[in-house]
Amino acid sequence: MKEYIPLEEGDYYLSEEGYKVFTEQYHRKRGYCCESGCRHCPYGYNKKTNRRQ
Incomplete structure (x- = not known):
């Protein structure tokens, strides 16, 4: 079971389309790469x- 991480200011923003986009700050706080090809992945994962890296 994955640990719940409460959202704080700076953890995400809304894209022009209205989607929640998690920031590098959030990913680092989470502590691991989910290998989903996140836009702001600090772990260098390339989904393609x-x-x-």
Whole structure:
């Protein structure tokens, strides 16, 4: 079971389309890469190559 991480200011913003986009701050606080190809992944994951840089 994954741990719940409460959202704080700066953890996300809304895209022009209205989607929640998580920031690098949130990903670092979470502490691991989910390998979903997140826009602001600080772990260097590339969904197209399925590798971390």
